Amino acid sequence: MFMFYDREKELALLRTFVESEPNTIFFIYGPINSGKTTLLMEFSRRLSEDFVPFYINLRWHAISSPSDFLNILFSIHRGKKDVVKAIVEDLPGIIHGIPVPKALLREVIGNHENAFSYIIETLKKIRKSGKIPILILDELQKVEDLKINGPLLYELFNLLVGLTKELHLAHVFTITSDSLFIEKVYSEAMLHGRAEFFLVDDFDEDTAREFLEELGFKGEEIELVIRHFGGKPSYLTLASLHKDNLEEWCRGELDTRENWIKFKLNDLKRENGIIYREVIRILKSFMDSEFIKIEDVSPGIRWLVKQNILFLDPKKGILRPQGRLELLAIRRIVG
Numbered sequence: 259m260f261m262f263y264d265r266e267k268e269l270a271l272l273r274t275f276v277e278s279e280p281n282t283i284f285f286i287y288g289p290i291n292s293g294k295t296t297l298l299m300e301f302s303r304r305l306s307e308d309f310v311p312f313y314i315n316l317r318w319h320a321i322s323s324p325s326d327f328l329n330i331l332f333s334i335h336r337g338k339k340d341v342v343k344a345i346v347e348d349l350p351g352i353i354h355g356i357p358v359p360k361a362l363l364r365e366v367i368g369n370h371e372n373a374f375s376y377i378i379e380t381l382k383k384i385r386k387s388g389k390i391p392i393l394i395l396d397e398l399q400k401v402e403d404l405k406i407n408g409p410l411l412y413e414l415f416n417l418l419v420g421l422t423k424e425l426h427l428a429h430v431f432t433i434t435s436d437s438l439f440i441e442k443v444y445s446e447a448m449l450h451g452r453a454e455f456f457l458v459d460d461f462d463e464d465t466a467r468e469f470l471e472e473l474g475f476k477g478e479e480i481e482l483v484i485r486h487f488g489g490k491p492s493y494l495t496l497a498s499l500h501k502d503n504l505e506e507w508c509r510g511e512l513d514t515r516e517n518w519i520k521f522k523l524n525d526l527k528r529e530n531g532i533i534y535r536e537v538i539r540i541l542k543s544f545m546d547s548e549f550i551k552i553e554d555v556s557p558g559i560r561w562l563v564k565q566n567i568l569f570l571d572p573k574k575g576i577l578r579p580q581g582r583l584e585l586l587a588i589r590r591i592v593g
């Protein structure tokens with residue numbers, strides 16, 4: 259059975275955010291598999307009945323046009339009750355997609371203006387009923403390249419600014435592990451003063467040790483797992499499945515990651531020697547430190563982040579491996 263662990267500090271902060279008036283878009287970012295979605299889902303589950311969380315998951319869908327996106331944004335409401343009445347009276351918990359009566363669906367998803375007006379009207383009614391809507395958009399970067407007249411992303415940002423800063427109708431959280439996307443959003447002028455960036459990182463080592471103890475691991479086993487995976491929640495959970503061959507599994511995961519990175523580097527060497535040499539220079543800087551400070555995103559950094567080898571934190575201006583496994587693999591490759 260899945261055991262949600264800790265995140266007490268993050269949960270308390272998120273609660274503080276939603277207890278004040280909606281005023282800003284929260285961008286939740288962090289290295290790969292650090293537990294961003296899990297945290298937001300747990301947070302939504304623990305909310306009191308004063309809140310109505312909507313979860314829009316762009317993760318598992320192929321999105322190649324604005325209409326694909328609009329289809330995912332909404333779900334069909336089949337009940338007899340009016341949409342808002344059903345939400346406010348039946349309190350269905352986390353709502354996946356914004357419900358639209360079947361008869362209205364075509365009109366609503368016909369174009370983004372209708373869709374966005376429907377969202378504003380629905381959220382206004384929910385707000386009027388005394389409840390506070392929370393909109394969670396997971397893997398928002400998937401709409402980055404879509405165009406309507408101009409980029410869809412800007413239309414969407416306008417909507418999200420409208421829902422928060424201007425109308426104070428709903429709290430908005432977006433989640434992404436694409437740090438190049440976050441870097442772009444972070445320097446986006448239209449969001450200055452209208453957005454906040456919230457890092458959800460891997461567990462620190464003490465928390466990881468406690469979590470592994472909860473999962474039934476003992477002294478040496480705990481140190482072995484942490485040496486390989488640091489506090490990456492996905493690996494800590496996975497370790498439970500490999501209790502009988504822990505050492506072999508840890509070594510296997512590291513070998514696989516190392517081979518994959520080597521393979522990618524060889525490709526790059528063939529394609530672009532200049533960027534390859536820069537990439538090797540950057541990787542060497544992790545031999546004696548776990549992160550480096552950066553001032554801009556060079557082609558080598560862009561390549562390493564795109565391959566999910568490194569994680570870029572634009573708020574702190576630092577670059578580091580996606581996790582402990584990547585740090586170990588990098589040190590083996592360039593050491």
Ligand SMILES: Nc1ncnc2c1ncn2[C@@H]1O[C@H](COP(=O)(O)OP(=O)(O)OP(=O)(O)O)[C@@H](O)[C@H]1O
Binds near residue numbers: 264265289292434495
């Ligand atoms: N607080 C937690 N307690 C226990 N396990 C966790 C926790 N957070 C994350 N996990 C484990 O780590 C896995 C990955 O978490 P999750 O999918 O939330 O990460 P993410 O940061 O959203 O990933 P991505 O980088 O793909 O967006 C989960 O499936 C779960 O097994």
